[in-house]
Amino acid sequence: MNRSQEVSLDTVRSGVRKKKKNKDTWAIIGFIAPAFIIYGVYVIYSIFMTFYYSMFDWTGIDANMVFLGLENYVRLFQDGVFWTSIQNNFLLVIASLFTQLPIGLIMALLLFSPIKGMRLFRSVYFMPFLMSTVAIGILFIFIYEGNYGLLNAVLGAIGLESLQTAWIGKESTAIWAVIATVCWQFAPFYMILFRATIVGIPEELYEAADIDGASGWQRFKSITLPLLMPIIITSAILSVIGSLKYFDLIYVMTGGGPNNSTELMATYMYKQTFTNFNMGYGSSISFSMFIIALIVTVFILLGDRSRRGNE
Amino acid sequence: MFNKKLLWMMLAAILLIFAACGPSDSADTEDTPDNSTEDTATETEEGSEDNEMEAESEEATLTLWHIETGPSEEAIETAVQRFEENNPNVTVEVSQQENDPYKSQLSVAMGGGNPPDIFHSWGGGWLKQFVDSDQVVDITDSVDASIYNEAALSVSTFDDQIYGAPVSMDVVPVFYNKDMFEEYGLEEPETYQDLLDIVQTLTDNDVTPFALANQTKWTGSFYLMYLAERIGGPELFNEAFERSGRTFDDEAYVEAGSKIQELVDMGAFPEGVNGMNYDTGQSRQMLYTESAAMMTMGGWLVNNVRDEMPEFEEKLGFFLFPSVEGGEGAKNHVVGGVSPVFSVAQQSEHPEIAAELVNELASLETATEMSNNAGSISAVNGVEYEDSYIQEMSELLESSEAMQTYYDQTLPPELAQVHLDTTQALFGLSTTPEEAMAEVEASAQEVIEE
Numbered sequence: 164m165n166r167s168q169e170v171s172l173d174t175v176r177s178g179v180r181k182k183k184k185n186k187d188t189w190a191i192i193g194f195i196a197p198a199f200i201i202y203g204v205y206v207i208y209s210i211f212m213t214f215y216y217s218m219f220d221w222t223g224i225d226a227n228m229v230f231l232g233l234e235n236y237v238r239l240f241q242d243g244v245f246w247t248s249i250q251n252n253f254l255l256v257i258a259s260l261f262t263q264l265p266i267g268l269i270m271a272l273l274l275f276s277p278i279k280g281m282r283l284f285r286s287v288y289f290m291p292f293l294m295s296t297v298a299i300g301i302l303f304i305f306i307y308e309g310n311y312g313l314l315n316a317v318l319g320a321i322g323l324e325s326l327q328t329a330w331i332g333k334e335s336t337a338i339w340a341v342i343a344t345v346c347w348q349f350a351p352f353y354m355i356l357f358r359a360t361i362v363g364i365p366e367e368l369y370e371a372a373d374i375d376g377a378s379g380w381q382r383f384k385s386i387t388l389p390l391l392m393p394i395i396i397t398s399a400i401l402s403v404i405g406s407l408k409y410f411d412l413i414y415v416m417t418g419g420g421p422n423n424s425t426e427l428m429a430t431y432m433y434k435q436t437f438t439n440f441n442m443g444y445g446s447s448i449s450f451s452m453f454i455i456a457l458i459v460t461v462f463i464l465l466g467d468r469s470r471r472g473n474e
Numbered sequence: 475m476f477n478k479k480l481l482w483m484m485l486a487a488i489l490l491i492f493a494a495c496g497p498s499d500s501a502d503t504e505d506t507p508d509n510s511t512e513d514t515a516t517e518t519e520e521g522s523e524d525n526e527m528e529a530e531s532e533e534a535t536l537t538l539w540h541i542e543t544g545p546s547e548e549a550i551e552t553a554v555q556r557f558e559e560n561n562p563n564v565t566v567e568v569s570q571q572e573n574d575p576y577k578s579q580l581s582v583a584m585g586g587g588n589p590p591d592i593f594h595s596w597g598g599g600w601l602k603q604f605v606d607s608d609q610v611v612d613i614t615d616s617v618d619a620s621i622y623n624e625a626a627l628s629v630s631t632f633d634d635q636i637y638g639a640p641v642s643m644d645v646v647p648v649f650y651n652k653d654m655f656e657e658y659g660l661e662e663p664e665t666y667q668d669l670l671d672i673v674q675t676l677t678d679n680d681v682t683p684f685a686l687a688n689q690t691k692w693t694g695s696f697y698l699m700y701l702a703e704r705i706g707g708p709e710l711f712n713e714a715f716e717r718s719g720r721t722f723d724d725e726a727y728v729e730a731g732s733k734i735q736e737l738v739d740m741g742a743f744p745e746g747v748n749g750m751n752y753d754t755g756q757s758r759q760m761l762y763t764e765s766a767a768m769m770t771m772g773g774w775l776v777n778n779v780r781d782e783m784p785e786f787e788e789k790l791g792f793f794l795f796p797s798v799e800g801g802e803g804a805k806n807h808v809v810g811g812v813s814p815v816f817s818v819a820q821q822s823e824h825p826e827i828a829a830e831l832v833n834e835l836a837s838l839e840t841a842t843e844m845s846n847n848a849g850s851i852s853a854v855n856g857v858e859y860e861d862s863y864i865q866e867m868s869e870l871l872e873s874s875e876a877m878q879t880y881y882d883q884t885l886p887p888e889l890a891q892v893h894l895d896t897t898q899a900l901f902g903l904s905t906t907p908e909e910a911m912a913e914v915e916a917s918a919q920e921v922i923e924e
Binding site: 222223224227307308309311328329330331332422423424437438440442 | 574577578581582584585603604606607608609682688689691744745746747748749750751754756759760765887888891895898899902904905
């Protein structure tokens with residue numbers, strides 16, 4: 164008797180639970196579906212369609228598509244400009260990681276120093292990120308100009324005439340000039356991220372450190388930096404992915420030139436797809452970009468996981 | 475288990491959405507009501523006539539994309555106003571686009587199924603690409619071919635069918651600052667050697683001889699086109715393009731390339747010429763500030779000057795690119811092109827009304843206004859020029875024995891890009907003329923002979 168009662172009670176309970184679970188399911192679907200459908204159409208579906216298109220010889224404006232299989236990819240791997248663009252992308256990744264993040268961090272720390280007029284500096288430091296990319300591009304075109312540009316004038320004024328050059332007109336300097344501009348634009352973004360996190364660090368930790376007689380550097384090394392680590396990892400991922408997909412300033416400032424020396428994967432894809440009417444080939448560049456970004460992200464995440472495992 | 479189920483439901487939901495978005499579906503819905511109404515209606519001719527009447531008096535909105543600026547933009551706007559007055563039911567949305575991004579914008583719009591009804595082009599290989607893809611309406615029956623200059627109309631005529639109506643033409647002379655020429659005791663050159671002497675004199679006086687902004691690439695292409703023509707003669711390009719004789723790696727092209735590099739070595743162009751952008755006015759600034767004395771540019775430069783620095787116009791003179799000693803070309807052969815050419819997109823909902831607007835845009839009135847205010851030669855016959863500049867330019871064009879259309883508009887886009895890229899590399903001294911021309915030829919074999 165007892166046992167059967169228990170059994171029946173159990174079934175009743177599980178029945179209730181099941182009902183509740185079902186109700187939850189619909190609620191969850193209801194909440195997730197709208198976003199998921201949009202994501203599915205514009206991201207997941209697009210990725211597969213890109214791969215599909217990349218197997219064709221197609222202009223993108225007509226109905227005539229010739230199936231090539233993976234021939235576009237074979238051509239891609241023999242394409243010197245594509246390799247230049249990958250190299251430039253990785254230059255940009257490295258430059259972004261090792262300038263944007265440290266500069267952002269330094270600016271964030273500076274904003275905590277007890278100087279008068281800090282609010283002004285905060286706005287000024289953040290300004291580049293608020294400007295439109297095209298405006299920045301055109302502004303820097305004039306700064307880097309070889310004949311009457313500001314940069315050359317400054318170099319001349321401080322006696323460094325030997326360094327004067329046509330910054331974005333020369334193949335050897337163009338990519339660096341643009342990378343410097345990209346860093347100038349994005350460092351403030353990381354500054355704001357870091358600053359917001361530093362504000363959130365409990366004051367007690369610093370007070371305790373003061374009591375223990377910690378120096379400024381020790382406070383930074385043992386409190387600020389470890390507590391910033393998660394946001395630094397996030398910023399690094401944002402920065403790497405952003406650099407791999409970067410397009411805007413290159414398009415505005417150099418258009419990939421001179422002689423393809425500043426081409427990035429995204430600008431080269433654009434050129435092939437919309438200027439040369441090679442939708443199929445452009446799609447294969449686009450899909451390769453996706454694969455490269457995916458591999459890099461997986462590596463960063465794995466690295467982060469093993470770091471957390473160690474702790 | 476539970477997760478999998480959820481996933482499947484979402485995938486099913488996505489599939490449903492795609493099914494709803496599919497193009498075949500929308501076509502179906504368009505077809506069915508038409509058929510049903512026709513079937514159920516009177517089924518006589520009266521009924522269909524009624525429908526046509528309705529279609530004519532129907533409100534229509536046309537979109538027009540053009541790239542004109544300054545006075546030519548005004549000419550376009552006036553033409554549109556005239557059209558709207560004559561056709562009160564029609565609203566025209568005029569959208570002005572920036573020159574360089576325009577090409578990609580239009581192909582995105584065409585590919586995305588949402589092009590403007592009427593669009594600008596330069597005729598040639600670029601327009602042909604769209605014609606080949608069935609994106610352009612054949613307007614042979616809607617335009618009066620006899621009112622247009624034959625050479626101008628030829629850039630938008632393929633297989634004897636007309637796909638666009640031309641408004642203006644341009645020639646590309648070498649513009650120069652008359653005051654500066656006087657200051658340094660220079661005269662308009664007759665031969666290439668004269669030109670080299672001018673370059674030498676100007677560089678000795680710390681003046682940049684040619685203002686050139688070659689990030690834009692087509693700007694530098696003028697020099698290659700002229701030098702190649704002067705060395706190899708007017709048939710060189712046609713032979714190479716039609717694969718009927720000389721090729722793009724011909725000696726004449728290689729020599730033209732080395733002459734460009736010779737000029738670069740002499741300091742004939744500004745520092746960092748490949749980083750300067752014509753559209754943001756960097757080369758014109760040099761001209762206006764008198765830090766450069768010459769500029770090889772299309773007649774539209776006059777339009778730019780009137781817009782940007784009207785007082786500079788009186789200093790502006792021009793001559794044709796001089797002949798090269800021993801070359802097959804001559805000084806009175808010009809490089810030029812047709813712009814704007816207006817065409818109707820196949821996907822337009824009102825192709826007939828759009829074709830009427832094209833007629834208005836490419837009318838004698840518009841061409842007259844554009845010629846007199848904007849400094850371009852009319853592609854419509856019978857314009858009386860008020861402007862002395864344009865009178866001179868037009869005489870220049872009429873007296874010329876051959877006209878070379880811009881390579882980058884004439885060649886298929888992919889090959890045009892190779893031509894532009896290699897020419898830019900020549901200016902940057904990062905390739906040799908032999909390499910550059912071999913690359914163009916290789917691309918030509920791939921693209922044209924396919």
